[in-house]
Amino acid sequence: MTFNAYAAKKAKAQLEPFRYEPKPLADDEVEIAISHCGICHSDVHLVDGEWGDWFPLVPGHEIVGTVVTGGAFAPGERVGVGWQRNSCGECEYCRAGEEVLCAKHEATCQGNFGGFADRIRVNERFAFRIPDGMPSETAAPLLCGGITVYTPLRTYAAKGSRVGVIGIGGLGHLALQFAKALGCEVTAFSRVAGKEADARRFGADHFFTGGPEKGSFDLVLNTAHAAPDMEAYLGALRPRGVFCQLGAAPLPLVVPSMPLITGSRSVAGSAIGSPAGIREMLALAAERGIAAMIELAPMREANQALDRTRRNQARYRMVLAK
Amino acid sequence: MTFNAYAAKKAKAQLEPFRYEPKPLADDEVEIAISHCGICHSDVHLVDGEWGDWFPLVPGHEIVGTVVTGGAFAPGERVGVGWQRNSCGECEYCRAGEEVLCAKHEATCQGNFGGFADRIRVNERFAFRIPDGMPSETAAPLLCGGITVYTPLRTYAAKGSRVGVIGIGGLGHLALQFAKALGCEVTAFSRVAGKEADARRFGADHFFTGGPEKGSFDLVLNTAHAAPDMEAYLGALRPRGVFCQLGAAPLPLVVPSMPLITGSRSVAGSAIGSPAGIREMLALAAERGIAAMIELAPMREANQALDRTRRNQARYRMVLAK
Numbered sequence: 210m211t212f213n214a215y216a217a218k219k220a221k222a223q224l225e226p227f228r229y230e231p232k233p234l235a236d237d238e239v240e241i242a243i244s245h246c247g248i249c250h251s252d253v254h255l256v257d258g259e260w261g262d263w264f265p266l267v268p269g270h271e272i273v274g275t276v277v278t279g280g281a282f283a284p285g286e287r288v289g290v291g292w293q294r295n296s297c298g299e300c301e302y303c304r305a306g307e308e309v310l311c312a313k314h315e316a317t318c319q320g321n322f323g324g325f326a327d328r329i330r331v332n333e334r335f336a337f338r339i340p341d342g343m344p345s346e347t348a349a350p351l352l353c354g355g356i357t358v359y360t361p362l363r364t365y366a367a368k369g370s371r372v373g374v375i376g377i378g379g380l381g382h383l384a385l386q387f388a389k390a391l392g393c394e395v396t397a398f399s400r401v402a403g404k405e406a407d408a409r410r411f412g413a414d415h416f417f418t419g420g421p422e423k424g425s426f427d428l429v430l431n432t433a434h435a436a437p438d439m440e441a442y443l444g445a446l447r448p449r450g451v452f453c454q455l456g457a458a459p460l461p462l463v464v465p466s467m468p469l470i471t472g473s474r475s476v477a478g479s480a481i482g483s484p485a486g487i488r489e490m491l492a493l494a495a496e497r498g499i500a501a502m503i504e505l506a507p508m509r510e511a512n513q514a515l516d517r518t519r520r521n522q523a524r525y526r527m528v529l530a531k
Numbered sequence: 532m533t534f535n536a537y538a539a540k541k542a543k544a545q546l547e548p549f550r551y552e553p554k555p556l557a558d559d560e561v562e563i564a565i566s567h568c569g570i571c572h573s574d575v576h577l578v579d580g581e582w583g584d585w586f587p588l589v590p591g592h593e594i595v596g597t598v599v600t601g602g603a604f605a606p607g608e609r610v611g612v613g614w615q616r617n618s619c620g621e622c623e624y625c626r627a628g629e630e631v632l633c634a635k636h637e638a639t640c641q642g643n644f645g646g647f648a649d650r651i652r653v654n655e656r657f658a659f660r661i662p663d664g665m666p667s668e669t670a671a672p673l674l675c676g677g678i679t680v681y682t683p684l685r686t687y688a689a690k691g692s693r694v695g696v697i698g699i700g701g702l703g704h705l706a707l708q709f710a711k712a713l714g715c716e717v718t719a720f721s722r723v724a725g726k727e728a729d730a731r732r733f734g735a736d737h738f739f740t741g742g743p744e745k746g747s748f749d750l751v752l753n754t755a756h757a758a759p760d761m762e763a764y765l766g767a768l769r770p771r772g773v774f775c776q777l778g779a780a781p782l783p784l785v786v787p788s789m790p791l792i793t794g795s796r797s798v799a800g801s802a803i804g805s806p807a808g809i810r811e812m813l814a815l816a817a818e819r820g821i822a823a824m825i826e827l828a829p830m831r832e833a834n835q836a837l838d839r840t841r842r843n844q845a846r847y848r849m850v851l852a853k
Binding site: 307455456457461471475 | 780794
């Protein structure tokens with residue numbers, strides 16, 4: 210049994226064909242024949258060595274494919290896998306359905322070989338049925354990008370909430386769609402004026418290329434890498450409003466204390482989401498026709514595709530196809 | 532009708548005797564003969580002009596006294612007043628019992644003449660009965676300092692929570708007592724090794740003069756002015772843990788994004804508390820014998836007392852007495 214993948218052998222190296230023998234299929238594992246894999250900015254961080262020495266590294270954690278064998282699934286069922294592929298299943302977080310917070314969580318492509326491959330094996334609890342009728346290629350980015358924006362929207366916003374989204378890219382374009390579907394009033398912040406038409410199509414009611422001049426946001430999701438003007442964004446939050454950092458930005462947030470204190474505001478982070486959250490997010494996406502806008506590339510062109518993501522050129526998510 | 536107070540005429544000026552005519556007593560106001568007034572670091576910020584031009588400025592917002600007339604109170608009842616003296620009473624926040632978030636909230640000594648005086652008039656909703664048996668001089672600091680630490684403890688902690696308190700001063704020494712009374716495991720962080728015995732008496736189970744080497748805190752309350760090592764403190768938070776900023780620090784918090792994201796942690800602010808929270812806090816303090824440790828000074832020595840607070844010399848709160 211050999212799986213065929215693409216791996217970077219060292220930091221910033223080009224991906225090259227890479228074959229590996231998977232560990233024996235455990236009772237609670239499912240083997241998936243991968244048809245599509247989205248490219249997330251985390252893949253760039255990993256390949257570029259910014260998150261440590263995980264080489265040889267097979268990127269990819271926005272996976273859609275069909276079940277070959279194993280787990281509670283029938284062969285041929287279409288499933289997806291996101292950032293997380295396993296957890297201990299026993300700790301307080303796992304028991305509470307917050308597997309992402311488990312100290313023994315396993316990442317799909319950090320310390321394990323990921324989805325730039327023809328097959329993968331993961332714990333069955335982290336494989337999710339893709340709703341019928343949802344195209345595999347636009348479903349793939351939901352498995353990481355989608356749940357990453359959906360979790361804080363469900364945690365900090367509700368129908369009628371005013372939500373700002375900073376950065377209209379892989380995460381941002383999904384955030385606009387989910388915020389709209391949840392009944393929020395949605396504002397997009399982008400440095401690129403040319404994205405306004407797209408942003409409004411994704412669900413933005415308002416679009417600004419500068420920061421917030423004024424506002425009364427319940428929630429601002431930051432999906433951008435550039436350091437935001439925290440004085441301005443915190444000043445635009447309502448009392449008890451939340452600024453939620455989603456992008457793993459290299460620069461720290463410089464947070465003034467007074468707007469935090471006077472309005473009991475907060476700056477939070479959020480990481481992907483729970484299995485239950487992923488199922489709920491997929492169901493809502495199917496019901497409301499939420500889909501990633503993607504550029505499709507064959508997996509053998511993974512290097513060029515990864516580079517488009519690295520340069521923020523993807524409109525709005527690169528997806529590799531078998 | 533003339534009230535006798537102490538006022539700073541301009542930024543950083545010495546306080547000097549100041550007489551003013553109060554506005555007519557409104558139907559919903561209570562007039563209080565002030566017996567004690569605590570000194571909070573906010574008074575220093577105000578007198579030093581760091582929070583704007585509010586001069587002539589009568590500081591003081593940790594007031595205890597007896598009712599002269601007005602409101603729902605009987606003459607002679609002992610009441611306290613904190614940072615807030617009024618709110619609109621009609622907005623969504625006031626209706627929800629979150630008067631501190633009201634856009635029209637009125638501060639006791641910012642834009643109004645405060646408690647370094649013989650009398651004051653405030654809205655009756657912001658005067659609180661002092662429990663029988665609680666000394667007025669040690670009750671006074673509870674009205675601002677006490678509720679400031681009690682609110683985040685009630686919001687983010689519970690019995691068994693691990694709580695860290697940075698800075699053992701006016702706020703910190705109350706935070707240790709309330710955290711202990713709420714059943715938390717309490718850690719004190721202070722740069723002053725000599726405070727350990729006091730900190731343990733206030734309720735600290737652990738005491739560190741450095742930052743947190745490791746830890747698993749549910750909540751860290753920052754009452755200090757110095758910029759904290761956010762990498763260290765966020766790293767010492769459990770998943771979903773909260774770092775709560777209470778001191779109005781001049782320097783911003785420099786917040787790395789990764790520990791926020793990977794553990795869904797957050798950095799929050801908190802401002803005083805609601806009238807209901809103040810009543811609850813006073814009742815708990817009475818029940819558990821929680822009291823500020825104070826240095827008492829006559830009000831005519833307000834300048835020297837304010838200076839002790841300015842220099843962080845108070846052990847642990849200055850209180851002026853009539």
